[in-house]
Structure formats: structure tokens, C-alpha cells
Amino acid sequence: MPGVRPPQEAPTSRSDAELIAGLRRIVGNEHCLTRPEDLFAYGCDALTLDAQRPAAIVLPESTEQVASAVALCAYLQRPFVPRGAGTGLSGGAHPTPGAVVISLTRMRRILSIDADDRIAIVQPGVVNADLSAAVAHHGLFYAPDPSSQQVCTIGGNVAENSGGPHTLKYGTTTDHVIALEIVLPSGDVVRVGSDTGFAAGYDLTGVAVGSEGTLGIVTEVTVRLSPIPEAVETLLAIFDDVPSACRLVGRIIESGMVPASLEVIDRRTIEAVEASVYRAGLPQDAGAVLIIELDGAACELQAQLERVRAFAYEEGVRGLEVARDDAERARFWRARKGAFGALGRLAPDLYVHDAVVPRTKLPEILEKICEIGDRHRLRLSNVFHAGDGNLHPNISFDRRDPDELARVIEAGREILELCVAAGGVLTGEHGVGNEKRDYMGLVFDDVDLDAMRRLRDVWNPDGLCNPDKIMPTTRPCMESNPKARGYDAVPID
Amino acid sequence: MGESSAAVRDAIGRLLGDMAVVLEPPELMAGSRVSMRIEPRDAEALATALRTLDSGSTPAIITGGGSRLGLGNPVRGAQVELSCVGLVGIDELDAADGVIRVGAGTPLAEIERAVRPHGWQLPLDPPGQGTTVGGTLASAAAGPRRLGFGAARGCVLGLDTVLACGDRTRCGGRVVKNVTGYDLAKLYVGSLGTLGVIERAWLRLRPAPRSTRVVVLSLGPDSDPYTFALAAARHSAARAVALVCSELADTHMQGVGHPLDAADWLLVAEYAGDEEATREGAERLAEGRAASPGDLTAIDALRDLQGSVGALGVRARLHVRPSRLAASCALLRAAAAQLLVYPQPGVIYAFFDPSGCGDEDPWWLDGVFTALERVRGEAKAELVVEELPEWGRGRRDVFFGGSGPLSLMRSIKARFDPNGTLNPGRFVGSI
Incomplete structure (x- = not known):
């Protein structure tokens, strides 16, 4: 049975009792959690490794409460960690021992919707999919659509600059956020950006989005809404192998089309999906399937569809289905969006990578990634955003097997090194968190990282706001990577 | 000296x-x-x-x-x-991936010439002859196609920047999706070179459209130009939509081949994309109206107009929510401004002509700033005075104090x- 690390000495001279009493005065007793089971539940996010024990969890309901809680933490020099739904995969919401977790999930009101100007103002705890549902009757939607959109929050999306399958056409969260209210690590509240989409001055909104909650706590988000496209066509292309699917992706993009999505699912993932509740009727002997979604004006989609069809047959597609209605479209997407859930059934643990490579290198890199998996005798599968080169190699494993865990760690490092050497980066949408911070040196040198520290230190001079994220420690990778430290570092009760 | x-x-x-x-x-x-x-x-x-x-x-x-x-x-x-x-040159054009690495001093026109044969376009179109990549990014400049291209920052994948201390730094990369570390490129773009000097950039290109169509039409006093133009701009194939007031149309848009008689506004719209979509956009716009087919010279004319300023005059750029366009424009017209309006995303260029005032008349300039302040207050506009007479420089903050936490910005400047x-x-x- 999993458990949490025993309490470690908090990095403060003040007692937990003083801290907790202060937090209770701010949010009320019922919204300040300190029971062991609560501390356990908030000890990690969806990266379940290396859970830590926070001192307390607070669930504020207003900006004022967030500001007061932060000010108290600043006064007591106690680290604090903002948290949304906890669906992050890079440990961005992991507390350090003794930190205060500030959960924004009670701040879940949509404050305003302006359909004429196509903007909405929301609190950070609003669930991503709920916002789209709330504006659908205006013919609008919120474009960033992470796979976890049924539960993940806008605040978390802002912190991680989340993407999703439709990033290819619509961009990531940063392209849709125009203003923020932020509680700084001092407890001061600032507003950055503007509802006009332009604010004279440094682009503090652009800097804050994707900063993984290390520059402050976002308490209000102004987002752009997009018009629901007039028409959508969704295709499922079935191939004998992944490289063929990748070649079709290249043909489509190089022809000048900008599809809404180009998503590849490999054979092992197909098998997992078809054996799960997400089954979508995919052929289990296929080497890969490619979901292609086109959207836009109805008058242009038919011609695009025919071009895609022609390319697909030229690239040796084995079968090509076009969704006849929304139900069939939903079936195709169920396979893609349920893939991680389905893979989760294969083994007790799943390690989801998120590297990005230049799109044209996908076939070569994927082949090498599979070689790495085979060499380390690991169950490795691939689901990826082929249009923008964003890979998700998934390794299914059992953490209780120390030898397998060591091979998972080594394979992960080799995958990241491979992708970076190919001109890629560590993460396309999951963030660095504490998972990949010590790989930052693969991409950036000390001077680059120093420039990042200059920015962080202006906002977060004491380092209390979500410590130990993004920036590397001085420890070698194998020692500081949570996976490297392994589950055994977390005592099992 | x-x-x-x-x-x-x-x-x-x-x-x-x-x-x-x-x-x-x-x-x-x-x-x-x-x-x-x-x-x-x-x-x-x-x-x-x-x-x-x-x-x-x-x-x-x-x-x-x-x-x-x-x-x-x-x-x-x-x-x-x-x-x-002097920091010129195209280091790498990856025509398959649609990305390019260029020196900051490279003129945009040179990049456009290089990428076009490969079916790509550079999604930057600010006014100005000899405009460079570095200058465009440092000033976050945009042109008539801002509707289709988006903001300048959107095409930046990575930057090589030299800090004041001489440190050569890099942020971002060459891939089109990236959350590896702080997004310092957002900080440098639009910072007017006050935090570091952009030396090279990785830029994301866009597919060149298979078809473009330009439509020009005039809107009389009985029309609601803002609603009409906004609807035009919200067609999925619209790449540029602009309203030009009649005075500016008379002086800057004569070459676009459309009669301006008795019109309050000239509307120029460009549609780009597949043949079917551009045709539909153009037909929908022109339905029931006396429209003229235009060509790309109309977009060039808009760009030149946007970058122009009358002798010793003032050019201000205002950003408003589209629903506040009418109120903003009414206030500006009452202050004798001549207007170029991009209804989506809500950008107004207001030109103030000092003709008839005395030389170097501070009262006139103060009047212009007062009028702009009023629009800022009443229509909640964000604004920048982009050009003003040399004698007027330094009298007022042309950013009107900006918006957002100035102390935080000062701290960032001090650190960089x-x-x-x-x-x-x-x-x-x-x-």
C-alpha cells in the first residue's frame, strides 16, 4: 500500500501550528486540510512518483484568500505550491516537504462571457471542457484541449501552457490567454495583459503562461474564445506501419493544408485501446492509425478531403474511414483520448514522455525510440501529435521491480538525449516540473539558464513559490530525477 | 560631444x-x-x-x-x-518543416523571397522599407494582415539574444511546440531592445495560400461600418480587413481602383486560402453592394498608410475590444482624427494633422494627448503614440504609463x- 514520506523538518523556524492556525483564519477550518489522508492525497500530481508530505492544504475561494495565504507563507518563509486538478504529468504541483498546497479548485466560477468580443473571464479552477460547454450556445469554444480536458483546470493549463490534439491549428494555451490576475509570491495582487489583447509594456502575460506556477498564483484568466468551425471532417487512416502514417502527415502539411489535428496511434496502443473500455473498433493487426481532422468553411473541406484521400492512397493506406456523423467522430477520438487510460491497464505504472522533434524526423526518431525500448526490454508504445512532432513514448512498467525501474530510467534518459540531439526539446506540453529539470542542461547552457533565473528571481526572489521546478539543481540527473530516486524513497505504509 | x-x-x-x-x-x-x-x-x-x-x-x-x-x-x-x-543571413531554411533561422538584420523581404518558392510565407507584414526581423520582433510590429497572421510573437520559435553584459543566450528552439523552460522569447519580443539584443531567430512559416482575393467597397453614411467590417473579418478565410476613413482614402488609396464618391469609409478585405473559401468570402462580402475586385496593391496601400504620418503630425495606435470600436472611433473623429481601423482584433490607427496650427504648437499636441486619454478612459483602450513631431518628443510618455505593474517591469529591466x-x-x- 503506498504511503507518504514521514514528515521531514520544515524549512522554517516557525511551527506548523502557527502556520495552520493562520491558514484556518484565512480560509476557515473546513478548507484547511491537515489530516494524514489529505496530506497523502495532495502529495503528488499525476506524476505519482516521489510524493512528498505537505504541511497543509488550503482551498481558498477568492483572490483575497489566496493573497492572504501567500502573504502568510511569505511572512513565515514557508514554501507554497499552487495546484489545479492535479493532472500534470511532470510533477509541477508536487509539494516540497512541509510546503503549503494552495488548491484552486474551489475558484471555479466563469465570471463573464462576452460572445460579441469572443472573450471570457474565468477563475483558475474552471474545468477546461466546462468552459467550452458554457459558450457552445454562442457558437464558440475554448480551443486548447488537453487529453485530460474533462477534469483539468484552466489555471493548470495556464501554468503548463497546455496543448492538446488541436494545437496544430489552434495553438497552445499561450495563444488564447490575453490577461491574468496574479498573486505574486509577496502576496501582492497584479493584473497583466488586457482584454483588448494588447498591453503596453513587457509581455508579462506571455511570460507567466507556462511558468509552471513558479512566478505567482493565477487567480483570474481572460481567454479568447474561438468560433466553432462551420464544418468538420474526421478521417481514420489505417496503415501497416508508423513510418507510412508519418509520410502521409508530411504530404498533408507540405501541401499547404493546416488540419486541426494529425494524431498517430501505434500498434501496441491500438491493442491496449481495443482491450479497454475505450475500444473503438480499430483493426488490431494494423501497424498504426492516423486520425486526421479537417475543419473550416464547408465549401473548402470537400476539396481538402479529396486531396487527403489521394495522398493516403499514394502512401499505401490500408483502409480509410471518414466519420459519417458526430457519433463516429467521437468513436475515433475515443481511441485517441482514451489511449493513456487504456495503457494504464497494461502494467501498474505508466511513464509518459513528452519530447518534441522536428516533424520530418519522426520516422527515424520513432524507430530509434523503439530500439531503445527493445534494448532495455521494456513495453513501449507511442501515441503522438504527428503534425507538430510532439512525441508521447509511453513505458508500461512495474515500479516494484527495481531492475525494471532502472531500465525505465535509463531508457527515458536515452530518449530525451536522442530527441534533443535531433534538434528537439524536452517537453512540448507537459512542462518541465521536477521531473525533467535536471535534463535542462541538455537543451540550455549555464548562460541560458542564468537568463531564466534572472526572470524568476524578479518575481519569486525567495524561491518560496513552487520551489524545485523547471530550473536544474546541481545534482546529477540520476540522483535528482524522481524516477531515478524511485518509489522506494517513499516509504510504504 | x-x-x-x-x-x-x-x-x-x-x-x-x-x-x-x-x-x-x-x-x-x-x-x-x-x-x-x-x-x-x-x-x-x-x-x-x-x-x-x-x-x-x-x-x-x-x-x-x-x-x-x-x-x-x-x-x-x-x-x-x-x-x-550587419547580422544578416538565412542560416537554415527547412522547407519540409516550414521553419527558418535568420539573422536579426535580415530584411523581411529577403526572407519572403527565399521561402516563397517552397510554398511558404513569412507571417510578418509590418510597414516600412528595409524592415528587419530583429526590428520587427523588438517592436512587435504588425501590418494589415495581423488578422490572418496573428501577433509577431506567434511566429517566434526561438531567439538567440545577447544580454547587456555580453552574455549570448538562447531560448526556445526550432520545433513548433515547446514548453521547455521559461518563455523568454515572449519577454524580448516587443521590449524595444531594452532587455537584450536579438541576434538570430527561429521563425515558423505558414503555407502560402493557394488563392487570394481582394475586395474593395465603399460604405455610406447610412451604414454601420464597424458591424459590417467585423462580420467580414470573421469569415474563416479573411486575412486582412480594414476600414479607411474617406479623407485618408482620398489621399492614400486612390490607386485601388474603387470610386469613393460620397462614401464615409472605404473597406478593403483580403481573403486567403483555398479557392472555394476565398471565392465564398469575397462573394458574401460583396452581396448586394457595389464592390470592386482589388489586388494586392490595396494591401500594400494599407500598409503604407499605416506606416505614414503627415508632416509633423501624430499617429497613435489604439487597441479596443471590437464592441467598443464605434464609441472609440466617434470620440476620435470628434477630435479631428483620421482613422484606419482593423475591426478584428480591434486596432485603430488615429492620425492627427496639425495643419492650421502654429509651428511647434504645444497646445495642439496637448489637445491630441487629452483626446487620446479620453478614449483610453471611456472606451478602455490601450494605446501608444507611435509617431509625433520631434519637438514634441519627451513631453509625455507615449505609452501613457502602460498597463500592468510598472514596478515589476522596472525590476525586470534592472535585472537584465x-x-x-x-x-x-x-x-x-x-x-
Whole structure:
């Protein structure tokens, strides 16, 4: 049975009792959690490794409460960690021992919707999919659509600059956020950006989005809404192998089309999906399937569809289905969006990578990634955003097997090194968190990282706001990577 | 240049050799009298130049093609121009991935020429002859196609930037999706060279459209031009939609081939994409109206107009929510402004002509700022005075104090440029 690390000495001279009493005065007793089971539940996010024990969890309901809680933490020099739904995969919401977790999930009101100007103002705890549902009757939607959109929050999306399958056409969260209210690590509240989409001055909104909650706590988000496209066509292309699917992706993009999505699912993932509740009727002997979604004006989609069809047959597609209605479209997407859930059934643990490579290198890199998996005798599968080169190699494993865990760690490092050497980066949408911070040196040198520290230190001079994220420690990778430290570092009760 | 200034100049000249050229006579530039130009040819030379300037706390004006030198507040005490026009070249064009790496001094036109044969376009179209990549990004400049292209920052994948201390840094990368570390590119783009000097950039290209169509039509006094133009701009194939008031249309848009008789506004719309979509967009716009097919000269004319300013006049850029366009424009028209309006995303260029006022009339200029302040207050506009007469420079913050936490911005400036070398005073709040 999993458990949490025993309490470690908090990095403060003040007692937990003083801290907790202060937090209770701010949010009320019922919204300040300190029971062991609560501390356990908030000890990690969806990266379940290396859970830590926070001192307390607070669930504020207003900006004022967030500001007061932060000010108290600043006064007591106690680290604090903002948290949304906890669906992050890079440990961005992991507390350090003794930190205060500030959960924004009670701040879940949509404050305003302006359909004429196509903007909405929301609190950070609003669930991503709920916002789209709330504006659908205006013919609008919120474009960033992470796979976890049924539960993940806008605040978390802002912190991680989340993407999703439709990033290819619509961009990531940063392209849709125009203003923020932020509680700084001092407890001061600032507003950055503007509802006009332009604010004279440094682009503090652009800097804050994707900063993984290390520059402050976002308490209000102004987002752009997009018009629901007039028409959508969704295709499922079935191939004998992944490289063929990748070649079709290249043909489509190089022809000048900008599809809404180009998503590849490999054979092992197909098998997992078809054996799960997400089954979508995919052929289990296929080497890969490619979901292609086109959207836009109805008058242009038919011609695009025919071009895609022609390319697909030229690239040796084995079968090509076009969704006849929304139900069939939903079936195709169920396979893609349920893939991680389905893979989760294969083994007790799943390690989801998120590297990005230049799109044209996908076939070569994927082949090498599979070689790495085979060499380390690991169950490795691939689901990826082929249009923008964003890979998700998934390794299914059992953490209780120390030898397998060591091979998972080594394979992960080799995958990241491979992708970076190919001109890629560590993460396309999951963030660095504490998972990949010590790989930052693969991409950036000390001077680059120093420039990042200059920015962080202006906002977060004491380092209390979500410590130990993004920036590397001085420890070698194998020692500081949570996976490297392994589950055994977390005592099992 | 005084004795001490001459000494600084001589010292820089000794350290930088051929890279530095004495300007005789000095040139007036961004509110300062500049007596030396430094023109590095590569990143290491740029780093050396910046280290030299920083070690002497010598303020410098950072320039590109020079098309936006009028933007911003006067640079404090700069005697040196650091020009990036020598940082030219296309390092790599990945025609399959649609990305390109270029030097900051590379003119946009050169990039466009290089990528077009491969079926791509550069999604940057600011006004100005010889406009460079670095200048465009530093000023976050956009042109008539901002509707289709989006903001300048959107095409930036990665930047090589040299900090004031001479450190050569990199952020982002060449891939199109990336959350690896802090997004410092967002900080540098639009910062007017006050935090670092952009040396190279990885840019994301866009597919060149298979078809483009331009439509020009006039809108009379009985029309609701803003609602009409906004609807035009919200067609999925719209790449540029602009309203030009009749006075500006008379003087700047005569070549577009559409009669302007008795019209209050000229509307120019460009649709780009597949043949079917552009045809539908153009037909829908022209339905029931006397529209003329236009060509790309109409877009060029809009771009030239946007970058123009009457003799000694004022050009202000206002950003408003689309629903506040009508109210904003009414206030500006009441203040005798001539307008170019991009209804989506809600950008107004207001031109104020001092004709009829006395030379260097401070009352006139104060009146312009008062009118703009009113729009700012009543229509909640964000605004920047982009051009104003040389004699008026420094009278007011052309960013109207900006929006957002100025103290945070000052702290960022202090951390990135502690000795105040890079365009000091030019930015918001005279940062």
C-alpha cells in the first residue's frame, strides 16, 4: 500500500501550528486540510512518483484568500505550491516537504462571457471542457484541449501552457490567454495583459503562461474564445506501419493544408485501446492509425478531403474511414483520448514522455525510440501529435521491480538525449516540473539558464513559490530525477 | 560631444576597431544626438560591443532597419547607435518543416523571397522599407494582415539574444511546440531592445495560400461600418480587413481602383486560402453592394498608410475590444482624427494633422494627448503614440504609463540591463 514520506523538518523556524492556525483564519477550518489522508492525497500530481508530505492544504475561494495565504507563507518563509486538478504529468504541483498546497479548485466560477468580443473571464479552477460547454450556445469554444480536458483546470493549463490534439491549428494555451490576475509570491495582487489583447509594456502575460506556477498564483484568466468551425471532417487512416502514417502527415502539411489535428496511434496502443473500455473498433493487426481532422468553411473541406484521400492512397493506406456523423467522430477520438487510460491497464505504472522533434524526423526518431525500448526490454508504445512532432513514448512498467525501474530510467534518459540531439526539446506540453529539470542542461547552457533565473528571481526572489521546478539543481540527473530516486524513497505504509 | 563623451567614443573606437564608425556630424536619432555607430557582423562581435558599452555604462540606441525609430520615448543620453543590420543571413531554411533561422538584420523581404518558392510565407507584414526581423520582433510590429497572421510573437520559435553584459543566450528552439523552460522569447519580443539584443531567430512559416482575393467597397453614411467590417473579418478565410476613413482614402488609396464618391469609409478585405473559401468570402462580402475586385496593391496601400504620418503630425495606435470600436472611433473623429481601423482584433490607427496650427504648437499636441486619454478612459483602450513631431518628443510618455505593474517591469529591466545600456528611457514609463 503506498504511503507518504514521514514528515521531514520544515524549512522554517516557525511551527506548523502557527502556520495552520493562520491558514484556518484565512480560509476557515473546513478548507484547511491537515489530516494524514489529505496530506497523502495532495502529495503528488499525476506524476505519482516521489510524493512528498505537505504541511497543509488550503482551498481558498477568492483572490483575497489566496493573497492572504501567500502573504502568510511569505511572512513565515514557508514554501507554497499552487495546484489545479492535479493532472500534470511532470510533477509541477508536487509539494516540497512541509510546503503549503494552495488548491484552486474551489475558484471555479466563469465570471463573464462576452460572445460579441469572443472573450471570457474565468477563475483558475474552471474545468477546461466546462468552459467550452458554457459558450457552445454562442457558437464558440475554448480551443486548447488537453487529453485530460474533462477534469483539468484552466489555471493548470495556464501554468503548463497546455496543448492538446488541436494545437496544430489552434495553438497552445499561450495563444488564447490575453490577461491574468496574479498573486505574486509577496502576496501582492497584479493584473497583466488586457482584454483588448494588447498591453503596453513587457509581455508579462506571455511570460507567466507556462511558468509552471513558479512566478505567482493565477487567480483570474481572460481567454479568447474561438468560433466553432462551420464544418468538420474526421478521417481514420489505417496503415501497416508508423513510418507510412508519418509520410502521409508530411504530404498533408507540405501541401499547404493546416488540419486541426494529425494524431498517430501505434500498434501496441491500438491493442491496449481495443482491450479497454475505450475500444473503438480499430483493426488490431494494423501497424498504426492516423486520425486526421479537417475543419473550416464547408465549401473548402470537400476539396481538402479529396486531396487527403489521394495522398493516403499514394502512401499505401490500408483502409480509410471518414466519420459519417458526430457519433463516429467521437468513436475515433475515443481511441485517441482514451489511449493513456487504456495503457494504464497494461502494467501498474505508466511513464509518459513528452519530447518534441522536428516533424520530418519522426520516422527515424520513432524507430530509434523503439530500439531503445527493445534494448532495455521494456513495453513501449507511442501515441503522438504527428503534425507538430510532439512525441508521447509511453513505458508500461512495474515500479516494484527495481531492475525494471532502472531500465525505465535509463531508457527515458536515452530518449530525451536522442530527441534533443535531433534538434528537439524536452517537453512540448507537459512542462518541465521536477521531473525533467535536471535534463535542462541538455537543451540550455549555464548562460541560458542564468537568463531564466534572472526572470524568476524578479518575481519569486525567495524561491518560496513552487520551489524545485523547471530550473536544474546541481545534482546529477540520476540522483535528482524522481524516477531515478524511485518509489522506494517513499516509504510504504 | 563633450570632452568626456569624446573620451568614451575614443575608448570604444579603440576597443572595437572597424566595427565602430564616428558620425560627423552627429545624427539625431530617437531623441538623442548620436556620434558613433557600431555595426557588428556576427554574434561574437555583438557580444564584444555590448560588453564594451556595458563596462562603461554607455547608453546605446539599438537599431535595425530604422523604420520604427520614432516609436518610444527619447533614449536617455545615448551617443552611440548599435546597429544590427550587419547580422544578416538565412542560416537554415527547412522547407519540409516550414521553419527558418535568420539573422536579426535580415530584411523581411529577403526572407519572403527565399521561402516563397517552397510554398511558404513569412507571417510578418509590418510597414516600412528595409524592415528587419530583429526590428520587427523588438517592436512587435504588425501590418494589415495581423488578422490572418496573428501577433509577431506567434511566429517566434526561438531567439538567440545577447544580454547587456555580453552574455549570448538562447531560448526556445526550432520545433513548433515547446514548453521547455521559461518563455523568454515572449519577454524580448516587443521590449524595444531594452532587455537584450536579438541576434538570430527561429521563425515558423505558414503555407502560402493557394488563392487570394481582394475586395474593395465603399460604405455610406447610412451604414454601420464597424458591424459590417467585423462580420467580414470573421469569415474563416479573411486575412486582412480594414476600414479607411474617406479623407485618408482620398489621399492614400486612390490607386485601388474603387470610386469613393460620397462614401464615409472605404473597406478593403483580403481573403486567403483555398479557392472555394476565398471565392465564398469575397462573394458574401460583396452581396448586394457595389464592390470592386482589388489586388494586392490595396494591401500594400494599407500598409503604407499605416506606416505614414503627415508632416509633423501624430499617429497613435489604439487597441479596443471590437464592441467598443464605434464609441472609440466617434470620440476620435470628434477630435479631428483620421482613422484606419482593423475591426478584428480591434486596432485603430488615429492620425492627427496639425495643419492650421502654429509651428511647434504645444497646445495642439496637448489637445491630441487629452483626446487620446479620453478614449483610453471611456472606451478602455490601450494605446501608444507611435509617431509625433520631434519637438514634441519627451513631453509625455507615449505609452501613457502602460498597463500592468510598472514596478515589476522596472525590476525586470534592472535585472537584465543593470547599467542601463540598452535603449534607456525608450520603453513604457521611460524604462
